[in-house]
Amino acid sequence: MADFDGKRWHDMGGAEAGPVVPAEHDFALWEKRVDALMVLCSTKGLFTVDGLRRAIEDMGPDVFENTIYYDRWIAAVNQNLIEAGTYTLGELGAKMDEIAKRGDTYGEAAHD
């Protein structure tokens, strides 16, 4: 197989992959929320799946080792929402601060 100059890290088709290790995995609540947020925002036309993939591809190869799937997706959602002008980083920071003050558990954080 020809090895083309310029092939990007995520374009893995045909590369050596090693053994596939089957493992059960249940989704955490925050992971389901990332998925719901992604569907909601793309339905509203704030970004496309292409925009999300572009953001993940631009994170570089290390991110594939250092993060899990939904870490990458929420980072890509955030990147695209900032670019779409949905909120500013100042607004995001203030909201994160406000919610962190509610408490450490989902139950506490769910109440204003």
Next chain:
Amino acid sequence: MTDLQHVRIKQMMPPGHIRTPAYLRGKTGWIERKLGPFGNPEQQAYGLKGDPLVLYRVRFTMAEIWGDTAERPEDTLDAEIFEHWLEPANAP
């Protein structure tokens, strides 16, 4: 493009978000069907409105893609490729 049947995937490598897999670039296959126009993901990935481009389903043999390392050379693989990545298979 409409009467094109035997096609080659262009062997170009611009940086950026591209859906055409690198392992198919430079390979030849046959148009299996025309899927109709869709917005160009190479523009949509950057928050732009994608120009409508025709997407084709292209069929390749494993022998064409993997050469002598293909485990089952006669098996086929279908990939959906936008029109601007296709050229006639006999193009120089």
